[in-house]
Amino acid sequence: MGPNFIGRVLTGYQYRDFTLGERVMTQLRVVMYYLSLLVLPSPSRLNLDHDFPVSHSLLNPASTLFSLLGLIGLIGLGVYLARRKPLASFGIFWFLGNLVVESSVIPLEMVFEHRLYLPLLGFLLFLAGMAGRKDKGRIFIYGALIIIPIFSIWTFQRNIVWNDEFALWSDCLKKSPNKARSHDGIALAYLNNGMYDDAIREAQKALQINPNYTKAYKVYSNIGFAYLYKGMYDEAIRQCQRALSINPNYTKAYTNLGVAYLNKGMYAEAIRENQRAIEIDPNYGRAHMNLAIAYAKKGMSDEAIKEYQRALELDPDYTEIYKQAWERLLQ
Numbered sequence: 001m002g003p004n005f006i007g008r009v010l011t012g013y014q015y016r017d018f019t020l021g022e023r024v025m026t027q028l029r030v031v032m033y034y035l036s037l038l039v040l041p042s043p044s045r046l047n048l049d050h051d052f053p054v055s056h057s058l059l060n061p062a063s064t065l066f067s068l069l070g071l072i073g074l075i076g077l078g079v080y081l082a083r084r085k086p087l088a089s090f091g092i093f094w095f096l097g098n099l100v101v102e103s104s105v106i107p108l109e110m111v112f113e114h115r116l117y118l119p120l121l122g123f124l125l126f127l128a129g130m131a132g133r134k135d136k137g138r139i140f141i142y143g144a145l146i147i148i149p150i151f152s153i154w155t156f157q158r159n160i161v162w163n164d165e166f167a168l169w170s171d172c173l174k175k176s177p178n179k180a181r182s183h184d185g186i187a188l189a190y191l192n193n194g195m196y197d198d199a200i201r202e203a204q205k206a207l208q209i210n211p212n213y214t215k216a217y218k219v220y221s222n223i224g225f226a227y228l229y230k231g232m233y234d235e236a237i238r239q240c241q242r243a244l245s246i247n248p249n250y251t252k253a254y255t256n257l258g259v260a261y262l263n264k265g266m267y268a269e270a271i272r273e274n275q276r277a278i279e280i281d282p283n284y285g286r287a288h289m290n291l292a293i294a295y296a297k298k299g300m301s302d303e304a305i306k307e308y309q310r311a312l313e314l315d316p317d318y319t320e321i322y323k324q325a326w327e328r329l330l331q
Contacts, residue, residue, distance in 0.1 A: 001106070012107030015214050018054045020105055025055035027103040028067040030111055034099070037113065038123050043157045048168060049185070050111040051176035071096075081129070088129025094122030165189040180210035184219055196226040217247035224256050228263075236260040251277040251284050258290050262297065270294040285315035 001008045013020055030052065037045060055064040078092035098118040102108055131140045161171045169186035176182045187202035203223045206213060213219065224239030237260045243253040254277035261270040271294045277287035292307035 009105055009107060015212060016107050017210065017212065018110075020107070022054050022056060023107065023110070024105060025058065025064050026052065026110055028064055028071060029055060029061075031096075031099055031103055032067045032070055033111070034116055034119070035095075035123075037116065038120060041151065041154060043154050043161070046113060046158060047172060047175045048113075049109075049172050049176050049179050049181045051179050052110045054110075085129045085132065088126045091122040091124070091126030091129055094125060095119045096122075098122065165192070178209060180206040180213040181215075182206075183209065184213070184215060187219070188222060191222055191226055194229070196230050199223075199226045217243040217250050217253065219243075220246070221250060221253040221256055224253070224260070228256060228260055231263075233260045233264050249280050251281050251287060254280075255284075255287050255290050258287075258294065262290070262294055267294050267298040271298070283314055285311045288314065 009020070013023075016023075018026070033052075053061065055061065058065045058068065074092060074096070078089045078096075081089035081092070096119075099115065102112070102115045127140065161167050166186070166189050169182060169189055172179070172182040173186060183202045183206035187199045187206065190196070190199035190202060200223055203219045203226075206219055207216060220239050220243035224236040224243065227233075227236035227239060237257060240253045240257040240260065243250055244257070247253075254273045258270045258273035258277070261267075261273060271291060274287045274291035274294060277284055278291065281287070288307045288311035292304045292311060295301075295304035295307060
């Protein structure tokens with residue numbers, strides 16, 4: 001995070017709907033929730049974007065205090081087992097140590113299940129360390145014979161959800177209907193499949209839920225993109241300009257804005273917006289392609305050819321797509 005660690009941490013909370021203190025207290029419950037997921041990873045408890053209630057004090061909710069006591073007890077157990085069962089002790093501190101960054105003061109999202117990938121090893125080492133002698137080890141083996149088939153079925157069920165973007169984001173909306181990211185995710189899925197009215201509705205819902213959503217500039221740009229393909233160019237321009245007012249370095253908003261101007265016959269404005277995108281990212285192939293089309297429409301053939309060739313150099317895999325776009329937009 002650079003040399004100004006404290007400053008960047010505090011700045012990050014300007015874009016969150018919780019304070020630094022609330023995050024630290026909530027993480028006490030989050031860590032205990034992570035442990036429960038390792039014990040019972042039922043698909044009904046798994047979610048890409050958890051809507052986890054914030055702790056406002058150690059007693060609001062009361063589970064915050066109990067989680068603190070539980071973590072103190074877990075650390076105490078690790079110390080107690082250090083000589084008796086060192087592998088189990090190491091597993092406890094591995095689990096907690098690998099959650100220190102994500103479950104402390106840095107203003108990240110409250111919960112993400114993928115944060116358990118490395119800590120999971122500590123949990124398994126703890127089980128192996130506690131198994132110890134062969135007689136106790138047999139108990140763990142018999143338990144595994146029961147657990148593995150159940151977990152395998154749950155894994156299969158969860159993979160079905162992850163196999164399709166609509167299924168994934170529909171699952172998120174079902175479990176977290178009040179999270180902006182869930183609505184943003186399914187809006188993008190609608191957008192990618194040409195369902196523009198649905199995309200606009202869900203994107204607007206995301207902004208209604210959280211006007212300070214950290215990806216609001218992308219949401220506005222996506223709304224502009226949807227209006228662009230609906231032929232509502234003035235509204236597309238307005239939405240893209242709102243995106244750029246939040247993040248003036250978002251290149252996609254410039255290219256979307258350029259296409260809107262292009263379709264309105266405002267070629268000078270289209271050239272200007274795509275040039276701004278290229279100033280930010282000189283290797284952005286789409287901006288070079290759109291700039292080539294704007295130059296061609298304005299009768300600047302030499303400049304158009306130069307930008308078209310540059311676009312193909314940057315994205316050679318999209319040659320056919322660029323060819324079709326060129327032929328269609330020059331008709």
